Amino acid sequence: MSIIDILINDNVALLILLALVSASFIVLYSVLYHFTLKRSVSIISMLIGASVVAISAYFIESYSMAMIDSLFLELIIIAPIVEESLKTAGSAYGRKIENGISVGLGFALIENALYFSAFMNYSMILIISYILVRGFMDPAFHSFTAGLDSK
Secondary structure: OOHHHHHHHOHHHHHHHHHHHHHHHHHHHHHHHHHHOOOOOOHHHHHHHHHHHHHHHHHHHHHHHHHHOOHHHHHHHHHHHHHHHHHHHHOOOOOOHHHHHHHHHHHHHHHHHHHHHHOOOOOHHHHHHHHHHHHHHHHHHHHHHHHHHHO
16 A cells, blocks of 8 residues: 555545645745845744734634625635734734734644645645645735735
8 A cells, every 4th residue: 555545545644644645735834034134034923923813814704604695705805804803903013014023924834734734625636736726825925925014
C-alpha cells in the first residue's frame, strides 16, 4: 500500500498532512518576512490571529451565510468586511506592522486548514492544486492586508 493510498483511505492522516502543509506555508512566509523586511513575526500576534480572529470570523460568517443565503454576497461583501475588521482589531494592541503580519499569518493558517479539510472527499489532484494555489497566495494576502491595517 502506497502513501497516497493511505492518505486517501485514512482521513486522519490526510487531515494531519493538510495541517502540516498549511503550517509549512506559514513558516515559509515567516522566514521570508524575516529576511526581506528585517522584521520578526510575533508569536503572540500569530496566536491571536489563529484563535480569536479566525474563530470569530468563522462564527460570524457562518451565521451571516445562514441568514443571507447568498454565496455571492458572502464572498464579495461580508467575508472581506468581517475578516479585515477582525484582523485590524486583532493587531490594534501594538499598532506595529509586525503585529499585523503575524495576525494575518495566524488567520491564514486556520482558514487554510479549514478549507483544506473541506476538500477531503475530492480527488487528490484537486486537493493538491488547491493547496498549492491557496497555500502560496492566502498567507501572503492576509499578512499583507493585516500589515497595512496595523500601520
